[in-house]
Amino acid sequence: MNQTTAQDIINEMENTSTGILDLRVVDRRTFLKLTGITGTGLVLGYTIRDAVSPVYAATQDQFTANEFVRIATDGKIYLYSKNPEIGQGIKTAAPMVIAEELDADWADVIVEQAPVNEDLYGRQSAGGSRSITTSWDQIRKAGAAARAMLVSTAAKQWGVPASECRTEASSVFHDASNRRAGYASLAMRAAEEPLPDLDSLPLKKRSEYKLLGKRITGVDNRKVVTGQPLFGVDAVVSGMRYASYLKCPAAGGSVRSANLDEIKALPGVEDAFVIEGNNEPTELMPGVAIIANSTWAAISAKTKLKVDWDETHATHASWSEAQKNAKEAAKNSQGELLHDIGNVDEKFAEAEKSYEAYYEYPFLSHAPLEPQNTTAWVHDGKAEIWSPTQRPEQGAESVAEILGLERKDVEVHQLRVGGGFGRRLMNDYMCEAAAISAQAGVPVKLQWTREDDMAHDFYRVGGFHALKGAIDKEGKLSAWQDHFITFMGPNKKPVSGGDMRASEFPVDFFPNTRVTQTMLPLRVPTGPWRSPRSCGIAFAVQSFISELALEAGRDHVEFLLEMLGEPRWLEEGNIDAMNTGRAARVIKLAAEKAGWGKPMEKGRGLGMAFHFSHAGHFAEVADISVYENKKLTIHKITVAGDVGPIINLSGAENQCQGAVIDALSTTLGLQLSIENGRIQETNFHQYPILRMDKAPDVAVHFIESDARPTGLGEPALPPAAPAICNAIYAASGIRVRELPLSRHGFSV
Amino acid sequence: MPDIQLEVNGRNYEIKDIAPDTPLLWVIRDHMGLVGTKFGCGGGYCGACTVHLDGNPVRSCSVPATSAVGKKVTTIEGIAVDENVLHPLQEAWIEHDVPQCGYCQAGQIMSAAALLSKNTNPTDSDIDAAMSGNLCRCATYIRIRRAIRTAAAKISGNTMGTGGSV
Numbered sequence: 001m002n003q004t005t006a007q008d009i010i011n012e013m014e015n016t017s018t019g020i021l022d023l024r025v026v027d028r029r030t031f032l033k034l035t036g037i038t039g040t041g042l043v044l045g046y047t048i049r050d051a052v053s054p055v056y057a058a059t060q061d062q063f064t065a066n067e068f069v070r071i072a073t074d075g076k077i078y079l080y081s082k083n084p085e086i087g088q089g090i091k092t093a094a095p096m097v098i099a100e101e102l103d104a105d106w107a108d109v110i111v112e113q114a115p116v117n118e119d120l121y122g123r124q125s126a127g128g129s130r131s132i133t134t135s136w137d138q139i140r141k142a143g144a145a146a147r148a149m150l151v152s153t154a155a156k157q158w159g160v161p162a163s164e165c166r167t168e169a170s171s172v173f174h175d176a177s178n179r180r181a182g183y184a185s186l187a188m189r190a191a192e193e194p195l196p197d198l199d200s201l202p203l204k205k206r207s208e209y210k211l212l213g214k215r216i217t218g219v220d221n222r223k224v225v226t227g228q229p230l231f232g233v234d235a236v237v238s239g240m241r242y243a244s245y246l247k248c249p250a251a252g253g254s255v256r257s258a259n260l261d262e263i264k265a266l267p268g269v270e271d272a273f274v275i276e277g278n279n280e281p282t283e284l285m286p287g288v289a290i291i292a293n294s295t296w297a298a299i300s301a302k303t304k305l306k307v308d309w310d311e312t313h314a315t316h317a318s319w320s321e322a323q324k325n326a327k328e329a330a331k332n333s334q335g336e337l338l339h340d341i342g343n344v345d346e347k348f349a350e351a352e353k354s355y356e357a358y359y360e361y362p363f364l365s366h367a368p369l370e371p372q373n374t375t376a377w378v379h380d381g382k383a384e385i386w387s388p389t390q391r392p393e394q395g396a397e398s399v400a401e402i403l404g405l406e407r408k409d410v411e412v413h414q415l416r417v418g419g420g421f422g423r424r425l426m427n428d429y430m431c432e433a434a435a436i437s438a439q440a441g442v443p444v445k446l447q448w449t450r451e452d453d454m455a456h457d458f459y460r461v462g463g464f465h466a467l468k469g470a471i472d473k474e475g476k477l478s479a480w481q482d483h484f485i486t487f488m489g490p491n492k493k494p495v496s497g498g499d500m501r502a503s504e505f506p507v508d509f510f511p512n513t514r515v516t517q518t519m520l521p522l523r524v525p526t527g528p529w530r531s532p533r534s535c536g537i538a539f540a541v542q543s544f545i546s547e548l549a550l551e552a553g554r555d556h557v558e559f560l561l562e563m564l565g566e567p568r569w570l571e572e573g574n575i576d577a578m579n580t581g582r583a584a585r586v587i588k589l590a591a592e593k594a595g596w597g598k599p600m601e602k603g604r605g606l607g608m609a610f611h612f613s614h615a616g617h618f619a620e621v622a623d624i625s626v627y628e629n630k631k632l633t634i635h636k637i638t639v640a641g642d643v644g645p646i647i648n649l650s651g652a653e654n655q656c657q658g659a660v661i662d663a664l665s666t667t668l669g670l671q672l673s674i675e676n677g678r679i680q681e682t683n684f685h686q687y688p689i690l691r692m693d694k695a696p697d698v699a700v701h702f703i704e705s706d707a708r709p710t711g712l713g714e715p716a717l718p719p720a721a722p723a724i725c726n727a728i729y730a731a732s733g734i735r736v737r738e739l740p741l742s743r744h745g746f747s748v
Numbered sequence: 749m750p751d752i753q754l755e756v757n758g759r760n761y762e763i764k765d766i767a768p769d770t771p772l773l774w775v776i777r778d779h780m781g782l783v784g785t786k787f788g789c790g791g792g793y794c795g796a797c798t799v800h801l802d803g804n805p806v807r808s809c810s811v812p813a814t815s816a817v818g819k820k821v822t823t824i825e826g827i828a829v830d831e832n833v834l835h836p837l838q839e840a841w842i843e844h845d846v847p848q849c850g851y852c853q854a855g856q857i858m859s860a861a862a863l864l865s866k867n868t869n870p871t872d873s874d875i876d877a878a879m880s881g882n883l884c885r886c887a888t889y890i891r892i893r894r895a896i897r898t899a900a901a902k903i904s905g906n907t908m909g910t911g912g913s914v
Contacts, residue, residue, distance in 0.1 A: 087849030087886050217845040224850035225838040225857060227784015227824035231850075234783040242778070267749060267767055296774040297767065299790075369788050369796055369851045369885040418786070418851030419885045450789040650845040654888065658848055661887035684793035684883060693876035695889035 068098055068114075068142035071150075075184040077104045077170065080114040082135070084126040084390050085220070086420030087658075088713040089651035092219045093132060094139055096647055100211045101143030101204060103167035104183070111219040116392040116412045125391040126417075127425050127528065129614040129711025132647060133575070136708055144201045149193040153186045168210075206645050206706055213704070215650035220416065232388025232415040235375040235445065241270060243436045243444040244298040246305050247287040249455055250677030251525050252279075253314035254286040258307040263290060266304065268297025275435055281458070281525045283398050284431045291440050295447050302449075315523035315677035319363060319462065322674075325520050326485045330358055330466040335483045335516030339502055342512035347479035351470035355551045359467065359540035360738040362671035364460035365679070366529055367687060370418020371453050374433035377443035378403060383410045387430045388417040395427035399434040422528035426458050451682050458527025459672060459679075461487060461498040465540040470512075475552040477563055479512040482541070487526075488519035495522075497532045504537055505612055506545075506563060508570050509580065524674060530662065531714040534613035538718030539667075539725070539739060542609040546726040547735065556608050556726070557591050575644075575708045578612040582642045585703055586610065586619040590640035593701055594621035603627065604635075605730025609722035616715025617642040620660065622723040626732035630746045634664065634696035637723065639716055644709040646702050656716040657698040663720030665690035669742040694748045752817055756780060757826025763813070772816050773797045773808040776823060784824035784854045788883070795882030798855040799823045805862040807881070824854035827861055836902045837861055840895035848886035856882045860896045868904040870896070 070078040079095035095111045098104075118124050123134055147167055154172035155162040158179055166173050170183045206212075223230050248254065255274045263272040271291040277284040288305055292298035329335070348354055374387040376399075383403060389395050389412070396412040399405070417424055433446035448456075464485035472478040482500075489495040500515055502508045507515055529535055549559035567581025587610050591597075594606060604625040611618060623635040639656050646652045669688045673680040681687045725736045728746070736744055751764045756776065763779050771790075776782050776799065785808060788796030792810035799808045800822040827835040834842075837857050847853050856879065863870055863878035870878070875896055884892065 087847075089848070215845065217842050218847055218850075220850065221842045221845065221847055224847045224853050225824075225841045226828060226834065227782070227854045229783050231786075233787065236781070236783075294770070294774060294778045295787075296770045296778070300767070300769070367885060369786075369794060369849070369883065371787065417849065419849040421885075447787070450791070450794075654845065654848055654891065657890050658887040661889065662885075665887065683791050684789050685791065689883050689885060690887065691881075691883065692879045692889040692892060695887065698890060 068139060069102065069146040071146070071183050071187040071190070073184050073187055075108055075170070075182065076110055077102070077108045077183065078110050078112055080112050082114040082121040082124050083131040084124070084392060084414050084417055084420075085113070086126045086390055086417040086424065088126065088131070088420075088655065088711075089218060089648060090126065090131045092216055093647040093651055094135060095219070096211055096216060097136070097139045098143035100209055101140045102147045103169070105169040106211060106216065108170050113414060116396065116414055118393045124393055125425070126420060127390055127422065129616065129714045131711060133615065133708060133710045140203050141198050141201055144203055145196055145198060148196040148201060149190045150183055150186050152193050153190040154181045157181070157189070213646050213649055216648050217650065230416045231370055231418050232386065233370055233373045233418065233447070235386035235415060237375055237377055237386070237443045240375065240443045240445055241291050241293065241440065242295045242298040243292070243433070243440075243446045244290045244302040245287050245432050245436065245446060245448070245452075246302050246307060247285050247456055248309045248311065248314055250309075250311055250314040250316065251281060251285070251456070252523065253309040253311045255288060256308040256310045258288050258305060260288070263301055263305055266297070266301045268292045268294055269301045271440055272301075273439060275432075275439065277435075278402060282426045282428055284402050284435055285428070287432075289436045289439070291436070291442070291444060295445070299447060299449055317522045317524045317674050317677050319672070319674040322462070322487070322520060322522050323360070326360070326464040327358070329485050329518045329520065330464065330483060333518055335485070335518040337514070338484070338500060338517045339507050339513060339515040341507075341510075341514070342479070344479045344481060344512050344514040347512045348468075348470045350472070351478060352473045353471040353551060354468060355471065355548060356466065356468040357544055357547060357737055359465040359543065361462055361536045361539055362739060363462045363524070363674060364529060364666060364670055365454055365457045365672060365681070365687060366421040366423035366460075367453065367689065368417075368419030368421055368423055371450055372429035372448040373446055374430045375443065375445040376430075376433035376437040378434055378438040379441070381405065381409055383434050383438075385410065385412045385430060385434060386415055387412060387427070387433070388415050388424060389427055389430060390417065390420045390422070390424040391427060395430040398427050398431050402431050403434060403438055421530045422532065423457060425528055428456070450684070454682050454687065455679055457679075458496070458525045460529030460535065461495055461526040463498060463536050465537070467540065467544045469544065469548040471548065471552045475554050477510075477548055477552070477559070480506060480510050481514045483516045483518065485518045485520065487522040492519070494519055495526045497526050497528050499533065500537065501533065503578070504533060505541055509565070509578070510563060524677070530659070531613050531717045534611060534718040538609065538611040538613070539721040542611055542719060542722035543725050543737070546607070546609070546722070546729070555597070557587060557596055560587055560608070560610060575710065576615045578617070582617045582703070582705070583610060583612060586617045586640040586642050589701055589703060590619035590621050590638055593640065593699065594623065594636075594638040596621060603731055605727050605732070607723045607725065607727025607730055609719040609726060611718040612715075613718050614714040615643070615710035616712065618716050618719050620719040620723040622720070622727035624724065624727040624731050626728055626734070630744070632728070632746055632748045634724070634748060636697045636699060637664070637720065639698060639700045640703065641700070641716060642703040642705060643712055643715065644707040645704050647709060652702065652712055653700045655712040656700040659714070659716035660698045660720045661690060661695050663717045664696070664724060667721040667724050667739055667741055668746070668748060669740050671740050671743070750814070752814055754813065754816055754821060755819070756782070756821040757823060766813060768812065768814055770813050771809050772799065772811045772813045772821070775813040776808060776821075782823050782825050786851055786854060788852065788855075793883070794852070794855075795859060796852050796855040798858040798882065800858060800862055803862065803865060805859050824858060827857070835861060836899040837864065837895065840899040840902070843898065844891045844895040846888050846891040846895050848888055852882060852884045856884065856892055860892075860899070864896070864900055864903055868900055870900055
């Protein structure tokens with residue numbers, strides 16, 4: 001089974017450099033033709049060249065048109081949002097950035113989802129918390145350029161220097177002559193203006209922001225609350241049929257035979273056939289497709305399918321077996337050396353105390369609430385796709401590949417995504433819909449069930465850490481050792497989401513650090529899950545730091561700050577690297593806001609954890625009571641984060657609260673059992689995502705700096721699990737080293 | 749296969765030739781084209797498909813369409829007064845910027861609407877009891893609770909203590 005693709009996705013998400021913007025005026029008529037956008041008014045067209053990212057290296061010399069701003073003569077300002085909206089709020093946040101530089105009145109703004117065209121827009125995916133940070137310069141300049149053209153137009157009309165004009169609320173002002181012109185009235189003439197030099201365009205300072213940092217309600221909220229068509233699953237195409245698809249419950253199995261004739265005779269069923277696929281889990285695995293006249297006919301017929309699976313090449317993985325093997329590996333081997341910094345052996349030899357512990361976390365499912373679906377219409381050598389996807393461009397490329405089409409003959413419409421969490425970085429369901437439509441010769445909407453989704457995810461990989469710390473005579477941590485036990489993918493590399501990088505706390509800054517790795521076999525598709533790697537590693541590492549602090553008789557916060565050392569960027573000039581000063585500030589803020597050190601009643605405790613991931617510095621404090629029978633009350637979780645300037649305060653708080661409760665949900669009761677290659681959990685009754693009655697108060701505090709803003713979809717999640725477990729220890733003296741908590745009898 | 753008549757949002761629909769076990773959810777989505785009601789789990793666990801049957805919240809994925817015959821069905825598309833005047837819960841959801849992905853929110857609002865139609869001054873535990881059948885994978889629970897309190901206060905004419913906006 002090939003998992004390189006899934007790992008490549010994480011690399012792509014996280015390593016995509018910020019595109020260098022090379023903006024040029026394109027001929028207006030060509031531009032309109034390229035974008036397919038019609039309407040009157042100012043259209044800003046320019047080209048983008050991404051000369052840095054290896055992902056787009058092939059196109060670095062191609063210059064194509066792009067469009068973010070359209071100002072209509074009726075006063076409406078259309079702003080285009082290029083990345084998929086998966087619940088992270090980008091469709092509101094990115095246009096806010098454009099509107100800020102444009103000085104548009106937010107009430108005039110209508111946000112449209114941009115067409116999928118990475119030659120035009122650059123990166124158009126949603127992953128790695130990268131959307132804001134990678135498009136920050138691009139979209140600010142898009143807004144500023146439009147503003148400059150409008151100012152220039154007004155200045156010419158009034159016969160005054162542009163430098164004497166100012167802009168506010170979709171208008172240009174010349175205060176000296178008391179004149180004002182609305183953008184709408186300037187739009188047509190502004191379209192004749194040359195595009196200003198983008199390198200010398202003045203961009204606002206943070207102190208000049210009027211819109212950024214405010215609370216702005218989501219641009220699609222009205223449609224969401226009134227039930228308007230919006231999501232992938234809402235797509236309707238004329239003549240559309242409904243499809244279901246059954247794959248082998250153990251990944252890698254293929255179809256030997258199936259009762260197709262019986263299925264075809266069922267009411268509402270129009271066709272049923274086998275798809276052989278290309279055996280790529282991220283594209284098209286073998287299975288049986290059913291075409292019917294309604295979703296219900298398609299999915300209920302699927303329950304009557306009897307397939308004889310050929311499991312010769314299928315996985316026979318067992319999680320309980322893996323757990324045993326990992327324990328053995330921790331006991332009997334040192335693992336292969338991954339990172340070795342300083343002099344670990346010497347420090348352990350000199351240590352006053354050394355201390356060790358073994359940590360474990362399970363496999364998880366993404367379980368986005370909108371089950372996978374795609375509507376596809378493949379005909380006459382072309383494919384048109386409507387899909388909820390985090391990577392529309394990659395999906396289009398995969399569809400082209402499996403259907404033997406040119407990329408230009410595949411059009412993907414990106415629809416709102418009913419939850420991503422990393423699952424929809426893989427476009428397997430999109431490929432399936434395209435293949436089914438191609439074979440059936442009709443437009444189809446493929447609808448997965450919840451059971452399909454639980455059985456065919458790219459799971460968050462479980463992992464194991466045999467940790468060891470040395471404490472010197474002064475009670476300081478003097479050496480750190482982690483034997484990381486993970487699973488092997490193809491090319492003898494760790495599976496997607498199961499690798500340990502130097503950027504993972506505390507590898508890249510702690511003076512005497514050794515990380516070794518053992519890879520066990522376990523053939524189950526894995527992939528990025530909200531905060532890939534860090535979502536599991538933080539639990540082990542940040543819980544263990546608390547254990548070490550206690551072992552050394554020290555305060556956890558003091559111990560943690562001491563570990564960080566002097567305030568510094570770990571990689572100078574790299575905004576995506578950790579800064580120990582920013583780390584220390586969020587730790588201190590979380591401690592202060594949560595009342596760290598205050599006396600607590602018996603059975604109640606505070607637990608702290610910090611983690612750096614996805615360019616975000618986050619510290620969290622959980623306040624928990626532990627009662628008899630391990631019943632928990634989560635009083636509050638306090639979050640302190642630094643991701644630079646906040647774009648939309650409402651969305652930012654929502655992301656942090658959601659990430660923390662997601663982590664709580666996972667920590668308390670989520671795990672997958674895998675036996676004979678099959679995931680045992682089938683639906684939410686066996687995968688108990690936290691409900692409202694158990695959701696605690698989550699207080700969010702931001703430290704806003706002038707650094708480039710970075711994303712918020714992920715980094716608030718990793719510290720929550722260790723903060724919760726550290727609080728449980730503080731309250732009860734019970735140390736949890738294996739998740740979920742329900743395995744050890746805890747409940748809320 | 750039978751033909752059935754259903755009253756949804758005050759409008760009568762005739763559905764022809766329907767499999768008797770078809771859940772109400774799929775009739776609403778596929779046959780009537782009302783896509784605000786969402787499919788999440790098919791087992792009544794997540795609440796994304798919540799609609800009202802004679803004013804009571806039900807999971808439409810687990811109720812056969814035939815059992816709704818002769819009853820009034822209300823979906824998320826039917827709770828606003830008109831295009832310009834939304835239900836107080838819809839207003840509160842926008843005011844508090846509740847949604848993240850938004851997929852569960854129609855179901856959340858329908859559960860909350862059923863609660864407020866019977867109890868305009870719910871306690872936290874009333875709210876928890878009414879809402880615990882609805883999952884939000886993005887975990888917007890804190891804001892859902894806040895929005896329900898705001899809407900309840902508006903409905904009961906008491907705007908005190910609803911706490912902040914978004």
